[in-house]
Amino acid sequence: MTLDRVVLQVEDLRTSFFTDEGELRAVDGAGFTVRAGRTLAVVGESGCGKSVTAHSILRLVNRPGRIVGGRALLHPDGEEALDLLALPDNSPQLYRARGGLAAMIFQEPQAALSPVHTIGNQVCEAILLHQRVTRHEAEARALEMLQKVGIREPQARLQQYPHELSGGMRQRVVIAMALVCRPLLLIADEPTTALDVTLQAQVLELLKQLQAELGTAIMLITHDLAVVAQVADEVVVMYLGRIVERAPVRALMAQPRHPYTQGLLASRPALRGPRVKRLPSIEGGVPALSAIPPGCPFHPRCPHARPGVCDQGPPPPLRTLAEGHDVACLRAEEIVHVQP
Amino acid sequence: MSSPSPSPQAHLPDDVILSVQRLCKHYPIVTRGFTSRQTGLVKACDDISFDLKRGETLGVVGESGSGKTTLGRVILRATRPTSGHALFAHRASREGREPPVDLATLPDAALKALRPEMQMIFQDPFGSLNPRMTVQQIVAEPLVIHRMESGSALEDRVMQMLKRVGIRPEYRTRYPHAFSGGQRQRIGIARALVMRPSLVVADEAVSALDVSVQAQVVNLLAELQEEFGLTYLFVAHDLSIVRHLCSRVAVMLQGRVVELEDTDRLFESPGHEYTRQLLAAVPDASSYR
Amino acid sequence: MSSSINDGALSQWQLIQRRFRRHKLAVGSLFVLGFLYLLGLLAEFVAPYEPDQRHVAYPYAPPQALRLSIEHGLHARALVPHTDPVTFRKSYTESATPVQLAFFAKGEPARLLGVLPIERRLLGIDRTRTTAQEPTFFLLGADKYGRDIFSRAVHGARVSLSVGLVGIVLTFVLGMVIGGVSGYVGGRTDNLIQRGIEILQAFPQLPLWIALAAVLPGDWSALKVYFAITLLLGLLNWTGLARVVRGKILALREEDYAVAARLLGAGHARVLFRHLMPGFISHIIVALTLSVPGMILGETALSFLGLGLRPPIVSWGVMLQDCLDVKAVSFYPWLLMPVGFIVSVVLCFNFLGDGLRDAADPYGN
Numbered sequence: 001m002t003l004d005r006v007v008l009q010v011e012d013l014r015t016s017f018f019t020d021e022g023e024l025r026a027v028d029g030a031g032f033t034v035r036a037g038r039t040l041a042v043v044g045e046s047g048c049g050k051s052v053t054a055h056s057i058l059r060l061v062n063r064p065g066r067i068v069g070g071r072a073l074l075h076p077d078g079e080e081a082l083d084l085l086a087l088p089d090n091s092p093q094l095y096r097a098r099g100g101l102a103a104m105i106f107q108e109p110q111a112a113l114s115p116v117h118t119i120g121n122q123v124c125e126a127i128l129l130h131q132r133v134t135r136h137e138a139e140a141r142a143l144e145m146l147q148k149v150g151i152r153e154p155q156a157r158l159q160q161y162p163h164e165l166s167g168g169m170r171q172r173v174v175i176a177m178a179l180v181c182r183p184l185l186l187i188a189d190e191p192t193t194a195l196d197v198t199l200q201a202q203v204l205e206l207l208k209q210l211q212a213e214l215g216t217a218i219m220l221i222t223h224d225l226a227v228v229a230q231v232a233d234e235v236v237v238m239y240l241g242r243i244v245e246r247a248p249v250r251a252l253m254a255q256p257r258h259p260y261t262q263g264l265l266a267s268r269p270a271l272r273g274p275r276v277k278r279l280p281s282i283e284g285g286v287p288a289l290s291a292i293p294p295g296c297p298f299h300p301r302c303p304h305a306r307p308g309v310c311d312q313g314p315p316p317p318l319r320t321l322a323e324g325h326d327v328a329c330l331r332a333e334e335i336v337h338v339q340p
Numbered sequence: 341m342s343s344p345s346p347s348p349q350a351h352l353p354d355d356v357i358l359s360v361q362r363l364c365k366h367y368p369i370v371t372r373g374f375t376s377r378q379t380g381l382v383k384a385c386d387d388i389s390f391d392l393k394r395g396e397t398l399g400v401v402g403e404s405g406s407g408k409t410t411l412g413r414v415i416l417r418a419t420r421p422t423s424g425h426a427l428f429a430h431r432a433s434r435e436g437r438e439p440p441v442d443l444a445t446l447p448d449a450a451l452k453a454l455r456p457e458m459q460m461i462f463q464d465p466f467g468s469l470n471p472r473m474t475v476q477q478i479v480a481e482p483l484v485i486h487r488m489e490s491g492s493a494l495e496d497r498v499m500q501m502l503k504r505v506g507i508r509p510e511y512r513t514r515y516p517h518a519f520s521g522g523q524r525q526r527i528g529i530a531r532a533l534v535m536r537p538s539l540v541v542a543d544e545a546v547s548a549l550d551v552s553v554q555a556q557v558v559n560l561l562a563e564l565q566e567e568f569g570l571t572y573l574f575v576a577h578d579l580s581i582v583r584h585l586c587s588r589v590a591v592m593l594q595g596r597v598v599e600l601e602d603t604d605r606l607f608e609s610p611g612h613e614y615t616r617q618l619l620a621a622v623p624d625a626s627s628y629r
Numbered sequence: 630m631s632s633s634i635n636d637g638a639l640s641q642w643q644l645i646q647r648r649f650r651r652h653k654l655a656v657g658s659l660f661v662l663g664f665l666y667l668l669g670l671l672a673e674f675v676a677p678y679e680p681d682q683r684h685v686a687y688p689y690a691p692p693q694a695l696r697l698s699i700e701h702g703l704h705a706r707a708l709v710p711h712t713d714p715v716t717f718r719k720s721y722t723e724s725a726t727p728v729q730l731a732f733f734a735k736g737e738p739a740r741l742l743g744v745l746p747i748e749r750r751l752l753g754i755d756r757t758r759t760t761a762q763e764p765t766f767f768l769l770g771a772d773k774y775g776r777d778i779f780s781r782a783v784h785g786a787r788v789s790l791s792v793g794l795v796g797i798v799l800t801f802v803l804g805m806v807i808g809g810v811s812g813y814v815g816g817r818t819d820n821l822i823q824r825g826i827e828i829l830q831a832f833p834q835l836p837l838w839i840a841l842a843a844v845l846p847g848d849w850s851a852l853k854v855y856f857a858i859t860l861l862l863g864l865l866n867w868t869g870l871a872r873v874v875r876g877k878i879l880a881l882r883e884e885d886y887a888v889a890a891r892l893l894g895a896g897h898a899r900v901l902f903r904h905l906m907p908g909f910i911s912h913i914i915v916a917l918t919l920s921v922p923g924m925i926l927g928e929t930a931l932s933f934l935g936l937g938l939r940p941p942i943v944s945w946g947v948m949l950q951d952c953l954d955v956k957a958v959s960f961y962p963w964l965l966m967p968v969g970f971i972v973s974v975v976l977c978f979n980f981l982g983d984g985l986r987d988a989a990d991p992y993g994n
Contacts, residue, residue, distance in 0.1 A: 045550035046521070196403035197577065201621035223551060226580075226623035267555035269584035271607065271624050278562070279584060281555035285520050418888055455894035468885035472641045472907040482893045515640060531889070 120158030655984020684775030799863025804870025812878030
């Protein structure tokens with residue numbers, strides 16, 4: 001697989017939830033690309049729409065939510081591009097894509113594993129659903145994969161049940177299940193949030209390793225900017241369903257251009273360097289989806305908001321400021337930001 | 341329950357508000373069935389000793405299963421310790437009227453009188469507030485239980501406290517589900533501090549909050565500490581927050597304290613191998629700056 | 630501020646009510662039940678006849694349809710009895726003679742609920758205008774003794790429906806106390822109580838009821854028997870509720886807000902009543918609502934078998950005793966009318982309980 005090749009191209013994705021309060025635009029026009037062998041991090045706080053975005057790509061959004069627009073183009077090697085959002089429900093192509101071309105891992109490994117089936121059973125199921133091999137063959141591949149994810153004594157583990165494994169091992173099994181069919185794309189929805197910090201480091205290291213080996217494109221959903229700094233190549237920051245900044249990781253960390261990103265980075269206390277008395281913080285709280293402010297949705301909390309400009313009209317579009325660095329801010333050029 | 345450990349030291353130095361001495365919390369593992377038999381022991385907290393100085397913020401860090409949450413709960417007597425002592429310099433002892441009390445062995449009836457002086461802030465903003473009580477009722481409850489205020493004086497005090505933590509007083513008639521996670525956490529803080537305790541255990545108080553809200557609540561906790569003269573026992577797993585807020589840090593592993601050190605020294609040159617592992621594992625965003 | 634501003638001011642109860650109103654079936658059932666209970670309450674007023682008023686000339690009379698015409702207004706056609714000379718079977722034909730009906734017609738003097746004297750009936754025969762001899766109006770037909778089934782059903786409603794409610798009180802008290810102690814105290818007490826409940830639940834319910842009912846002395850007054858039956862039903866029904874209560878308390882006891890209350894210095898009573906109980910009171914209401922049909926059916930079964938309520942008390946179960954005669958039922962199917970009432974009531978309670986259960990989940994979306 002050629003590195004840097006575009007594997008997933010999301011254009012103008014829009015997903016809404018239709019509730020008593022009206023249409024809640026959980027994702028309102030998200031667009032980004034994920035490349036082979038590279039990791040795209042989607043960052044944001046609760047309610048920003050990052051999880052909904054991930055679920056939308058794999059068509060896992062249930063009532064009262066519905067994908068109302070956009071395209072999610074998957075580019076399998078040597079094949080025609082596939083728009084995941086246009087595939088009919090329950091079609092064989094969708095089933096082939098899910099798990100075969102694009103896999104997903106979630107936050108809680110317990111919830112992803114069936115408590116009444118053995119590990120071997122579950123990993124083999126992942127293989128047999130997508131590849132025409134014998135049971136024997138499948139077991140061999142399962143064994144190989146478990147070894148690759150760093151599980152010791154994989155032969156013994158095949159017969160064990162999830163509750164006999166530790167949390168860290170369970171997450172490794174889940175990763176094994178996701179990658180055993182060599183998918184083009186792996187979507188990881190907060191895979192380390194529920195893990196202890198030492199386990200988190202191991203799992204992230206493992207993902208990077210497997211990515212290097214298999215050339216998988218990874219889309220990582222997280223709220224932790226430190227994790228992003230560690231593993232991501234490119235970053236997309238979301239707020240209230242819209243992308244507010246999109247940049248390579250170095251550029252974003254060193255020179256965030258959107259006030260929200262700046263605020264997020266500043267509010268994390270550093271592990272090294274001088275200690276501050278008061279943590280810089282973003283004023284106010286995230287508004288509900290049913291009460292999105294007019295104009296730039298961030299303006300009530302933005303220290304640089306200018307009345308008459310930022311509080312009126314449509315939300316600012318995402319525009320390119322520098323090479324590969326896109327920002328949705330009307331005043332981005334004027335704002336001078338000093339890292340605290 | 342008798343403690344086999346020697347009797348506690350009876351006097352506390354002036355600057356110590358809590359002295360934990362060989363505190364243990366063991367859970368027996370029993371077989372289920374008609375008759376139960378003990379087959380093992382889980383040492384959630386094992387032989388913990390440290391002194392908490394008045395006005396300081398002591399961080400207690402560790403991973404899941406380290407016993408840090410149990411430690412906080414045992415100190416506040418949410419559950420009884422198996423053995424050991426926790427000498428608390430309560431108001432009466434500070435004023436010289438009584439010797440310090442041993443929280444570990446204090447009978448339940450006497451505990452109630454001490455409650456106004458030691459409180460806890462919980463982790464889960466969604467589970468720590470009774471969903472069927474209004475904010476007013478939640479924050480007023482401690483004052484009502486201990487008959488500290490009534491009538492309009494009660495309402496005033498509640499409103500004052502809410503304003504102090506950043507909740508608009510006119511929202512006090514609403515129910516918790518109307519507020520965001522950060523706001524609920526503030527209400528929980530108001531409830532814990534309305535009686536002006538001297539010792540506060542913050543049990544992962546900001547762990548369940550969004551990053552931007554965490555900063556706000558951390559700042560609030562720091563301000564309130566200065567204003568009310570609080571001593572914090574800050575239980576957490578997030579090392580960067582602990583570094584920011586705490587003056588000393590205790591590292592726990594499998595029920596024991598493996599290192600207890602000044603914050604700066606701990607982060608710069610950690611003594612114990614486990615502390616080093618912990619610090620190495622933390623992802624750091626500042627590496628790009 | 631998350632969620633709409635109005636939502637925040639609503640208490641749990643108001644939210645529950647809102648969610649409940651969305652369940653059309655449950656709301657409908659509530660109205661139907663309310664209507665039936667009202668009928669039962671005002672039985673003396675609603676029923677055209679006394680429940681034990683016999684019309685010897687009209688055994689097994691068929692239902693008379695309500696008719697409306699310009700000439701006669703609201704009326705029914707008079708019945709003319711015939712006797713088959715060979716089989717001695719009674720049959721009836723409707724003559725053209727109208728039986729005038731009127732709302733608030735004068736009837737026999739009676740006492741509403743045994744207290745308030747009334748003379749008028751909701752719907753009855755207007756004797757001032759009726760020309761037929763011995764006019765009868767059987768809306769749902771008559772039984773073996775010519776007693777109006779509709780009147781008996783309405784009076785029966787009062788008894789059958791109230792048995793459920795009175796029994797509930799006992800179930801509630803026992804269930805809450807025993808379940809509460811079991812869940813809150815825990816440990817060995819809990820173990821003991823739960824095993825006891827399991828033993829009780831292992832007994833087949835109907836035979837147990839029958840055994841206990843059969844022990845009731847035959848010379849007891851009707852009212853005494855009534856209360857004894859409700860007592861019995863309630864006494865054996867509390868185990869289900871006790872389990873629900875215990876389960877809820879065990880779950881809620883470890884919730885952070887309950888721990889917080891203890892740490893604030895709240896005593897056990899306060900924690901239990903102020904913090905834990907409101908958390909499951911809605912579940913209790915659901916459990917109770919769903920156990921009412923069980924008790925109504927229990928009373929019906931007992932009375933049907935002759936072991937429960939006895940004449941002169943009328944209940945739907947007592948009325949069903951007449952249905953034991955299969956031949957009569959096949960010729961005169963309107964004897965089965967009480968079954969329609971019972972089925973409706975049981976269904977309504979079940980729908981209501983379902984609606985309440987769905988509405989009661991505080992964090993359900």
